[in-house]
Amino acid sequence: MGIQLAYWLINLSRRIKTVILITADIFFAVFALWAAFSLRLGELYMPKGDEWYLFAAAPLITVPVFIKMGLYRAIIRYIEVRALWTIIQAATLYALMFAVVVYQSGIKGIPRTVPPLNWLNMMLLVGSSRFLARWWLGDIYSRLSRSAIGNRKKNVVIYGAGSAGVQLASALGHGREYRPVAFIDDDVSLHKQKVNGLRIYPFSSLTYLIQRHQVSDILLAIPSATRARKSELIGQLEPYSVHVMSMPGLSDIAQGKVTFDTLQEVDIADLLGRDPVAPDETLLRANITGKVIMVTGAGGSIGSELCRQIIQLQPKALILFELSEFSLYAIEKELNYLLTKIRNSQKINVIPILGSVTNADRLEKVCTTFNVKTIYHTAAYKHVPMVEKNPGEAIWNNIFGTLYAAQAAMNAKVDTFVLISTDKAVRPTNTMGATKRFAELILQGLSLDSRKKHHTRFTMVRFGNVLGSSGSVVPLFREQIARGGPITVTDARIIRYFMTIPEASQLVIQAGAMGQGGDVFVLDMGEPIAIVDLAKRMVHLSGLEIKDAEHPSGDIEISYTGLRPGEKLYEELLIGDNVSQTGHARILRAQEHIIPWANLEKMLRILEQAAKNDDFERVRNILKDAVFGFIPQCEIGDLLWQEDRKPPKNQLSDAYR
Incomplete structure (x- = not known):
């Protein structure tokens, strides 16, 4: 009978539920006042004469006050302890207003202790009724939910018994996917304590918890922890056959991007274990604040993050120059939303420009029309195998696109031009790397050409792979793991440098402010990571095992496909050893050879x-003649490199040898 009644109440319309609550509060208002008189007089009280007016006034005051305080907007079965403060405030406001009515009414014979007793009774009745209803309805609803979904909730352990972990446990308790069974925390003083009915254990008890409760997931609720600490913790969790997920960072929660109960896969950036160096605000703002900025390739991985960083630094205007219509639409929409969250951002003008960097006239018109002062040139074809198959387009986009953008900058009197380069430009074995190094040579040549009278400062910033970019292995591995494998790795020996997109973008902006003209800056990428090790860690953190000769019953197999056209086993950031420090710990200045x-x-x-x-x-x-160390991995033979109409094998002109 109780379950049927609860089920009936849960399925009532919101309007009817509100009417029931108001009716209950009217009864509580009358009963609380009667109880106050009875307690004060020491006998069952019976109103007489004008005292009946007080019993009519009580609900007339109660309902409007409770409506104003929002007591009828709460969903009872989800009501939190913090709602008790709202109830106390509402009951206090009602009691004060009622006391004024009592003393102004002139009704004689009303004891002075009746209003305080009325206030206490009202708080007890309203508060206890709502929390009893929450306990009863919530319990029934949970049982109905478990029955409806076949009791398929996953048992999880929450790492971190702080405020974030407690809020997460409370939120998950109302959900249908996870059932928290325990906390783990490093604070010894919390061990064996309980929070919301869940016991807090040390890390050493994890094996016991996994076996006893059949735990499938570990949820990391330590949003304030450093990356170094998270990396250490992830390393400790890796041997366990559990899926590891984490809460987002405090900055994302504070900016409203996500809520505290949002769960996500472990951020691969946490595996690096390297906390970013705090940026130099002076360098960040030098080329941006109060100026018109243009980002080419604004819809790409690096370009879009640069735009997000730039918009925070209060430019006068931000021009988004992009070839892809959808990418341009997406980044413009996102930036306009971000502007609504930034104080004093109403003056920032975001201007989307659809165009190609191979259109020299359009580039110059845009720079001149809007009086651009700083350009971040990220537009390039960067996918190594795709560029290897389409070398002609890479020549136009990566080399001549950079040339046209640089010439437009000089003609439009742009102050600063920053080229986003790549570690693949160093002793390249592929066309993409060779074209990016050629683009660097163009800017170096223009900077040092005494015949070119211009004041544009050209700067190049060279770095390796960024986590989460369109060409990154991380999203590919996640997709392959979700499909059940295999994970494809080109070679067991291949290693790469990694950096997060936000950190790389901040360093690019700071390096651009350091340039004097023709500078090549390289970013300190930390220690290289073996791609196969990254793949294995991602499998383990998904709660799965590698399938190999030693573990034939594993879940995910790693398949080695061989190096792709133009791919190297490892990348470099410097052509030579001539490198010097700058004022920033993560930015180095390279002295590279140039071509006049x-x-x-x-x-x-x-x-x-x-x-x-x-x-x-x-x-x-x-390219081989111009780019030092360019040794193509695949000599002429693939696709467009091998045409039926073979060109004559002319020697390069001696004019530039």
Whole structure:
């Protein structure tokens, strides 16, 4: 009968539930006043004469006050302990107003202790009734939910018994997916204590908890922990066959991007165990605050994060230059939303420009029209195998796109031009790396050409892989794990440097402010990571096991596919050893060899003609001649490099040798 009644109440409309609550509160208002008189007089009280007016006034005051305080907006079965404070406030306001009515009414014979007793009775009745209803309805609802979903909740352990962990446990208790069974915390003083009915254990008890409760997931509720601490903790959890998830960081919660009960896969950045260096605000703002900024390739992984960082630094305007219509729409929409969250941001103008960096006239018109002062040039084709199959487009986009953007900057009197380069530009074995190094040579040549009278400062920033980018292995591995494998790794020996996109973008902005002209900056990427080790850790943190010869019954197999066209086993950040420190711990200045602009200009003319004629053998020879250490992994033979109409094997002109 009780279950049927609870089920009936739960399924009532919101309006009817509100009417029931108001009716109950009217009864409580009358009963509380009667009880106050009875307690004060020491006998069952019977109103007489004008005293009846007080019993009519009590509910007339109660209901409007409770409506104003929001007591009828709460969902009873989800009501929290903090709602008790709202109830106390509402009951106090009602009691004060009622006391004024009593003393102003002139009704004689009302004891002075009746109003305080009325206040206490009202708090007890309203508060206890709601929390009893919450306990009863919540328990019934939980049982009904378990029955409806076949008791398929996953048993989970929450790591962290602080305020974040307690809130997470409370939220999950009302959900349908997870059932918290215990806390783990490093604070010895909390061990054997209980929070919301859940016991707190030391880390050493994890094996016992997994076996006893059949725990499937560990939820990390330590949003304030450093990356170094999270990395250490993840390493401790890795041997256990449980899926590890985490709460987002405090900054994301504070900015309203996510709520405290949002769960996500372990951030691969936490595996690096390296906390970012606090940025230098002076360097961050030097080229941005109060100026018109343009980002080419604004919809890409790096470009879009640069835009997010720039918009926080209060530019006068931000121009988004992007070839992809959808990417441009997406980043403009996101930035306009961010502007609503930033104080004093109403003056920042976000201007979306659809266009290609190979359109020199459009680039110059945009720079001149909007009086651009700083350009961050991220537009490039970066996917190594795809560029290897389409070398002609890489020549136009990566080399001539950079040339046109640089020329537009000089003609429009842009102050600062920052090129986003790559570690693949160092002794490249692929076309993408060679074209990016050629782009660096263009900026170096323009900077040091005494005939070019311009005040634009050209700066290059070179770094490795960024976590979560469109070409990163991390999303690929997640997708492959979700499908049940196999995970594809090109070679067991391959290693890469990694950095988070936000950290890389902040360092790019700071490095751009350091440049004097022709500088090549390289970012300290930390220690390299073996890709196969990264794959294994991701499998273990998903609660699965690697399937190999030693573990034939494992879950996910790693398949080695061989190096892709143009791929290296490891990447470098420096061509030589000539590197110096800067004022920032993570930014180094490299002294690289250059090609005089007069020679480079002749190369560009020949390269342009070769690209127009689809003479890819000549294109490759020019790249080999210009780019130090360029040794193509795949000599002429693949796709567009091997045409039925083979070009004549002309030697490069001696004019620029």
